Amino acid sequence: MIQDPVSPLPPTDVLIVGAGPAGLYAAFYAALRGLSVRLLDARPEPGGQLAALYPDRVVYDVPAAPATTAGELVQRLVQQLAPFEIDMRLSEVARTLTPHTDGWLVGTAPAGHAAPGPDAALRSYPARAVIIAAGMGALLPRPAPHADDHTDWPAPLPGPAPRRAWVQGGVPQATRAALELAQLGTHVTLSHRRALFRGTPEQLARLNTLRAEGRIDVHAPAPADLAPDVDATWHLNGYLPDLTPLLAWPLDWQGEYVPADDAGRTRLPGVFVAGDLSLAGGDFKLIAQAFAQAALSANHAAHHVRPDLRVRPGHSSDRRL
Ligand SMILES: Cc1cc2nc3c(=O)[nH]c(=O)nc-3n(C[C@H](O)[C@H](O)[C@H](O)COP(=O)(O)OP(=O)(O)OC[C@H]3O[C@@H](n4cnc5c(N)ncnc54)[C@H](O)[C@@H]3O)c2cc1C
16 A cells, blocks of 8 residues: 655646656756746656766767766756756656646655555655656666665765775766765775776776775675675666556557657646657657757746746847846
């Protein structure tokens, strides 16, 4: 049984599910149009696939950002939100969509619960319009073998930094966790089954330095029975996308895609879709396309919630933020 949702928070004009490039840019455009925006994501940080799957890789085909790492692209998208107050809710998975007075109510459960159990407190967020920018689904950490819980990075530390920590995995989050923990004074054991760690050249150089200084012990390839004596452990082994909660939403799904018109409108009034999830883009999954669809959805959502606002935004160069 799932608990009843706690009382809804004050409504926003728009609620965006997914803080990947489509969701972040939709948040920017909706805020630029003067709408109040809430943005939620299952992961503990924004960026979608760019932050989770390839923050260390160089992306070449984003306009006006030649040869930029995916991690830097995310930083710039977040920086573009700085003039606005966006209510960003992280580590929450959107699970339910129900009609609500003049819009919709989106119910969430904390990420980390594969299926919400009785202890999974639900939150509910009312909004006049919803933009679903959920990509391939909620990017949930691949659970470690024999571990009950999912661990992800960045992670809130419940108290002071642990004295000794074990970070297991070869993904960019593992390298980053090891470096950030070492920076806090933690002695880190970093292990991976293969002799390969991912990260930017700067991160990998820093890892080598800290290893030479004895502040990080590296085991790669790690013996199967490695069990360091530590105060805290992070298993970081990549992500599995989970679309299941959204598949229950009545959106006339075609496989893993949501049909939409050119404005990003789904069959539900006031519910829009943008980015990889939208069937409107065909099987053409590109950041540039996510941006274009996000701009269209956000501007049509603006007109939907405030019919006095025209769909067309005018030129941002006529404004001063
Ligand atoms: C390895 C790799 C390399 C790539 N390289 C390039 C490239 O060079 N150039 C290029 O243009 N494209 C590239 N892409 C594709 C590009 O990353 C995607 O097109 C883009 O990320 C789509 O953005 P999005 O915002 O639609 O979805 P996503 O980036 O997938 O973001 C969706 C977000 O929604 C969240 N979410 C989903 N469901 C829920 C839910 N129920 N509750 C809460 N949150 C939820 C997810 O956690 C995720 O953070 C690459 C993809 C991969 C995997």
